[in-house]
Amino acid sequence: MATVRTLRISLVCLFCLMFIAGFAYRSLRMTLHSASSGFYLLHSAPHNNSSPASMELELQDLMKVIEWPEPPGPIDYNFSTSPFKTEFHMPFPRATYYVGEYVEFLITARDHHGRLKTYGGDYFQAKLHSPKLKAGVTGSVTDHRNGTYTASFLLLWPGQVEISIRLVHSSEAIAILKDKRETRPDKVYFYGFFDGTNETMECNVELAGPDICKYLDAQTGESWFCKKPKQIPCNAYKGHSAGQSQDILTQKEASFLNKSVKEKLISSKVGTFMVSPKNNTNDRGICSSGLPNPNPSGFYYQDFWQSRVCRNRAFPTPSNVTKCLSGKIIYMFGDSTTYQWWNFLLDLIPSLQRQELHMKYPAPQLAIDPENEFAVQWQAHQRPLTMKYSDKEELHYIANELDRIGGAKEGLVIVINCMAHFISLPIRFYIKRLRSIRESVLRLIKRSPLAKVSIKSGNTGYLYIHGSDWLSLQLDTVMRAMFSGLPVTILDAWQMTSCHYEPHHLHPGPVIVKNEIDLMLSFICPK
Template sequence: MDLLKKYELPAPKKQTPPMSTPKTTTLSTSTINPYFRSLLKLLEWPGPPTPISHYNSSTSPTKCNYYLLNPRKVYRIGEKLEVIIIARDHNGQPKQYGGDFFQAKLHSPALKAGVTGQVKDYRNGSYLVTFLLPWEGKAQVQIRLIHSSEAVDVLKRKREDYPEKAYFNGYFQLNGKSEVTECNLEVSGDEVCTYKYPSTGGTWQCRRPQTLPCNSLIYHSIGGFRTVTNHLEDSLLNSFVTDVVINGSVPSIYVTSDKTSVVLTSHLLVCRRGQEPRQPSGFYYNDRWTSLTCLGRHFPRPADALSCLKGKNIYMFGDSTLRQWFEYLESFISSLKRIDLHVNDLSGPLIAVDADAGLVMRWRAHGLPFRTTKTVMANIHDEVAHLAGIGGGPQTVIMLSLWAHFTTYPVRVYIERLERVRQEIRSLLLRSPETTVIIKSANTGYKSLYISDWLSLQLDMLLRAAFKGTGVIILDAWDMTSCHYLPDNIHPGPPVIKNEVDLMLSYICPK
């Protein structure tokens, strides 16, 4: 699917097809900044030259294999290890095209060490994986087939053609009566309630209740997920062929350190805005993350973290992966006390303060769409409107995480949202350039049709490109969640969160 060509078509008239029929959404060139239109080129991904008609033609994780390119007897810190992957179908035949989504890491369970590998698709069924060798000691390769190229093609098509596959509930109440209807960024049908956000241009729609007025909408929640796949598509996304470790012939290697070894962090500067994450952006050793982007610090004691955050006015807007930062700091710094606002903790707003230290920390969900349990609609605010109301300053820290709840939508929805956020952040930094703005990248951990690592990666690529050169800090959580020894989880365990927060604090307090 050529996304750039698709989104440059004139916007069609609104239709009301059933969910069994794709609901194509297109983006008029008059409604998007040309800069963001160019971002669509980043999402090009190879795939099957023609639709497959049989499961056996897809990539099989049990038939794929890999081997070491140019093996050597001695490896030193700072050198590269290269591995070739050969993709095969279920009949054992080599694939002739690319597009398989592999994730690779070099790791050592005994050393609690790990680093991500960079995968290059030759588009002919073979792939080159390059690993940096960052620690002394034992290391072993692990490569997983997350999705076959055929499964990726399914993800791509369903993302663009079925924006209503994830839906929400709107709860209307008035004078003792109540109704529940379906809601979304856009719902099918002519009888709809449209809610506009004047300050941002965003909208939300619900099907009109039969007896109640549109202004009686009180609560919001996730509704569910629709089935939009056939039997073949389901088989391509089956757990037996998703996120499976493939077999290889690369034995464990031992990395040495001597006078010729490279000191990987010797050239790094302190953490500051404007630095672009490297590839890889860092590595784990003894369960501690060493950044290869900047001289990251560690904050082992609560007093260290509190000293860094003293006097800070912190705003967090985002999803549950950013809420984990709030909860970690709240637990780690015992003097931070939560103020009970009697709200749904999954959507907020949450607030914790340390009056003696002059520290105020807030988290709240970004604006709709937001998948959550039943919560008061009025408590879910558009993040752009909030940004417009922040004066900023050297003591103000703003953190954003905006991706996980957009994986079910066509990419134009995310691009339009990024454009609004980007414009508001530029305005904020123009009026208050000393404000610290940290944007957390996507996590790994999702593997389904609706919320997949491949879908997250595509949004993450757009996120990084959109904010490049804007003076914000991009904190690379993708690498930090993809090479740890803990199992993949969209909500990573405490060691990962601690390292993420330590890196975040390194940008606030670089020295």
């Protein structure tokens, strides 16, 4: 036992040394390879694992996956779908309902004058829930492309249930969102900072015009652009921060996206109804990589998420969590939603200690539990990031970081999240980022077959300016398509945040975060 304990402690110490040494190494490399042209060659050679033809083919296939019905032409506001006139009913009511059965509701879309819509493309979110039981499940909505929709729900628990359906966006609003996503990446821009001047410059993933600095990462092939400061060379670039949002909507376009007509519950005369119990066999297997997510992927009951993917577990106490994580190194890559996970673990586990690295968020953060011999690192994904100031030496592409992780035999856990900061950009940028991450994940798994890799889906509730759950849904659908069939776990935070009784928010409350983390732990420690 003493030998095992010594090895485990050494593992954590080694992690710390590698973490600190990694920053010194990267700082040196970036200094040596800064070029006067403004290109930062962070690594010696690109991956080049995908031909341009195959990449273009995948892009076309993914665009087909996220195709969305469009209005037949320019539509006046009064002819767009109204959440106050649209309604749903139960076309085939039954005397009794049993657990394990499906129940369907017909949504009939109407415009602001109450007239029936004749085409589809509206985006609805539906859930079946029992407030007293703290239970909820997401429903699936089928668009019949004629102004009607079917909302289908799987009955998963006995008791009194009710239905809630909200119109997130009309089809007319979605046409505007889609157009602005693809044609106006400048609607959200960033500030670039340079040594030798207090002047901040506009930066983005795409900039046109003269006097533009281009910063290329040779390994991933991704670029970052900034307007060049006066009298300052491009290689003086030192970091970026969130910038500003531009109002790009006309008065007419803004009316379709006004908060008075989006994210609104639609009415119905359907009341609550009772679901009777039925003996069902639990045929879920243990949680392991590569399992597909059924629809629905799970449900809440008494505030506990019961996965339909596998037999997930609850980890109610800090000791349950530390027993699972003992001897492991966990890398979390992503945005503020995975940072929420990192902070939750830090607050939950008394023996987990934040390490003082003299770097403020969103720089990488490290926590070590010397008592239970495990470590958790959080690191933001590379630009674009609408966060506080980030030094260029503290931000790195997830793909490059994964390629630096060695071939550990066991105890290696990777959690990846990358979505919210790409909402405002043309979708090709997101696909390119995910492709490089996917390739590096496959290389990592080849080096370390026992590594456990999880991809956290996006949360619902991205309701900031230029944000939308429809835009988030598009990216989430792309992510699932790109990682399907691979030996990774897709943690379905999308449904976990969409059917809970708490208000929709990009950063959900502790009860949802705890369930998300417990689901992750169920794949790390399935038994």
